Amino acid sequence: MPLQRSTTADKNIVDRRQPHRNSDVARAVRKTRDRLAQQAGNPDFDREMLKLHARAMVGGALFLPGLILVVTIAGTTAGMGSQMLVWGGVALLLNAVLLVVAQRIDKTDAALIKPGSARREFLFAHALSGLGWAHFALLGCTACAVDQFHVVKAVTLLLAMAATAIMTSSLSGALLATFALPVIAYAYASKWPMAPIDMMMLALLAVALPFLSYVARHLNRSSVMLLSFRSEKDALIAELETAKAMSDEARHRAEEANLAKSRFLASMSHELRTPLNAILGFSEVMANEVLGPVGNETYKDYAGDIHQSGQHLLNLINEILDLSRIEAGRYQLQEEPVELALLAEDSCHMMELRARNKGIRIVQQFEPTLPRLFADERAIRQILLNLLSNAIKFTPTGGEIRVRVGWTAGGGQYISVKDNGPGIPQDEIPVVLAAFGQGAIAIKNAEQGTGLGLPIVQGLVAMHGGEFELHSQLREGTEAIVIFPPSRVMEELPALPTRIAANAGW
Structure with missing residues (x-):
């Protein structure tokens, strides 16, 4: 039966057939920046400004018609009769044309607006209202x-000009297109020679038009800044x-890859340990000659090497x-009261023979009467053995x-393992703390390890809520410090009074 490979797991982990999104994302961000980071004259920018102008005109749709109605009513009441009603109707009709254009452009999608055509439509509509x-x-x-009717007309025109200047700030030239002709008409309708008050009103209108145009231009700059800030906000949101x-x-890919790794390790650990047990068992039997002499010392040495x-x-x-269980959060701590000094002493005793074979002396300095620590005994023992193993590995013969x-200082407890080996360069400390990471000195050393000891120590210390520090200087040695928080230090129980102890039969 041919070997069939399941593609389901691989597909769930990383689907290589799916196109990578980075290029599409980069293209979308670039397009957004090109659309939003713009200046006047750019079609997209002009479309946005025209949309702003249309919204302003629609938003202020009631002011100018309201002013026209008020003036119409006031003029009719003052005795101007039908001519005032005719003017009110014509003015409202022309203003309605402007509002229709504004509403149409406001409802049109910005991408479909033709800036040049829409600008001409707006200016023509403003000229009609003018x-x-x-x-x-x-x-x-x-x-x-009404006395001084020319003054009333001038004040009314000034109010209309001011309102228009505010509403048309997003469209340059709109104010001039609307009120250039009314100012000329006002001058034409004035009686010559003009009275001083009429001359003052005409001069005021003549000055007000460029002044309000200047104000509208500054409001236009404010609109541009507002659009720019909104564009930057949109760009940031897009990014x-x-x-x-x-x-x-x-994250999704990492989770799937981590799941695949866990499945792989679980499967491979079972598959590897089964033959390893046989190899270890049979090689130990052969090396110890349990079933009889091998007869050849070389074969006996080979069996020892295999074991x-x-x-x-x-x-x-x-x-x-x-390390896999620690990273996956599946390492369960079996917490109980432990004596840190006693665990350190036992670990030093276990490594004593290995250190003595290299001529290395282990010096123990434990503070007396340390209270017990609430921690996982197996994890702390593994921490100590890993640190001692590293120290022995890199300490030269005759070292300490x-x-x-x-x-x-904060009330916690610490373990420090310091050697006088070659040390670690500062730039290599992050490397040796990473999984499978080894420094240059470790690579040259004859006793190379797997690079998993310190990452396992870091993970176990973190699970206890502690801190792990690694200090090293070249040619001065390395010190590894494990710090347990004060919350894990157990308080000493007070001694029971003699009478209570006697009653309890102790």
């Missing part, structure tokens, strides 16, 4: 009871959404599985390893 105000400037009031999408995708190599491979598998256990 015809109504020019008609108002030409009105006379010979039979009405944040892009980054979030990329982060979610990367040693198999044991090394088993330790490597166990370390990989430990100093193991200290004591109080921290």
